[in-house]
Amino acid sequence: MKDNSNFDESVKTLKKTIPLMMKYSVPVNPTNYALWYTYASNEVPNLNRELESALKLYNTCPTFRAEQLYSKHVKNEAVDQARNLQQSIDKMMGKVGDSIGNTQNNAKSFEKEMSLCHEELAVLDAIETPMTPEAVSGFVSELLSKSMAMRDNAKSLGDSLEKAQQEIKSLRMELANSQQDALYDALTGLLNRRAFEQELDGLIELPNAHACLIIADIDHFKAFNDEHGHTMGDQVLKAVGKRLAISCSNGALAFRYGGEEFAVLIPNSTIAKAHDMAEKIRLSIERLIIKDRKTGETVANITCSFGVAAILKDRDAIDSINLADERLYNAKQQGRNQVVSTA
Numbered sequence: 001m002k003d004n005s006n007f008d009e010s011v012k013t014l015k016k017t018i019p020l021m022m023k024y025s026v027p028v029n030p031t032n033y034a035l036w037y038t039y040a041s042n043e044v045p046n047l048n049r050e051l052e053s054a055l056k057l058y059n060t061c062p063t064f065r066a067e068q069l070y071s072k073h074v075k076n077e078a079v080d081q082a083r084n085l086q087q088s089i090d091k092m093m094g095k096v097g098d099s100i101g102n103t104q105n106n107a108k109s110f111e112k113e114m115s116l117c118h119e120e121l122a123v124l125d126a127i128e129t130p131m132t133p134e135a136v137s138g139f140v141s142e143l144l145s146k147s148m149a150m151r152d153n154a155k156s157l158g159d160s161l162e163k164a165q166q167e168i169k170s171l172r173m174e175l176a177n178s179q180q181d182a183l184y185d186a187l188t189g190l191l192n193r194r195a196f197e198q199e200l201d202g203l204i205e206l207p208n209a210h211a212c213l214i215i216a217d218i219d220h221f222k223a224f225n226d227e228h229g230h231t232m233g234d235q236v237l238k239a240v241g242k243r244l245a246i247s248c249s250n251g252a253l254a255f256r257y258g259g260e261e262f263a264v265l266i267p268n269s270t271i272a273k274a275h276d277m278a279e280k281i282r283l284s285i286e287r288l289i290i291k292d293r294k295t296g297e298t299v300a301n302i303t304c305s306f307g308v309a310a311i312l313k314d315r316d317a318i319d320s321i322n323l324a325d326e327r328l329y330n331a332k333q334q335g336r337n338q339v340v341s342t343a
Helices: 002-023 030-041 045-058 063-074 077-126 133-178 193-205 221-228 230-247 271-286 317-333
Strands: 212-218 253-258 261-266 304-310
Touching: 002 030, 030 045, 030 063, 045 063, 063 193, 193 253, 193 261, 193 317, 212 221, 212 230, 212 271, 212 317, 221 230, 230 253, 230 261, 230 271, 261 271, 271 304, 304 317
Parallel strands: none
Antiparallel strands: 212 261, 212 304, 253 261
């Protein structure tokens, strides 16, 4: 009864999933299907809250938001393995199919030749005159030769299948390692510039959303790298990225924009609120202390400068970026480690 109950629940969830995806014009692909199926099942309350927040903001769930929610709430090893395995099988099927096809053809040929051998044996068995040793030896040699050829062909198929399995295993590992490359920065774990551009474009297109942009730059980062080395520099980037991620709430998202630059997009915000958020981030970074694991050396006095701007409606995304960049430049010119949100 339990299995039947589980099946019935799955059917009910399935019947809800597709209509929901159609309602919000969501493309039907494996990631979206898994995401919306989980949403329809009500099994992950945090996912439902965050997805409903996105629906209120966009009246749909943009691709990059879907990827983010999927990675955060839905993705698990079993799902990844199934997806990777399917991709691996698709790639390898041609090679394996050729090997199987050749083996099938050879097997049919072998079967035909064995039938002929059996017929010859039947004829010889009906003859009263015994076969000479030479005739028996020739017949056995021919039979052995054909059997060995079939064995070699079967071994070739086995080798092909084993090689295919190894390649599939390798592909699965590569796919698992690169799953997040499209939208996430490998060093900091933050969303990357591509994701930033997608989200910014989405915010600009919203008719009634008031959103803001923060661009932050680590002060004197080149000099820091020259003095302490790139390994310590990477630790600083990770630590700053973590502070930005922790500071984001109510739909705000942090990105590694490039190099030592970071960005935060804040939906439903005013300049004043965005300025306050940037100030809190600035203070949290100012308190950072980084320790070199090799030398035990500690480094403090890490600071960032911030430029804050409203996202300009009905304008190119670059206009909003340039405005925030201009204010970031002003923060640098005025002494660094500060937030500038006005012209």
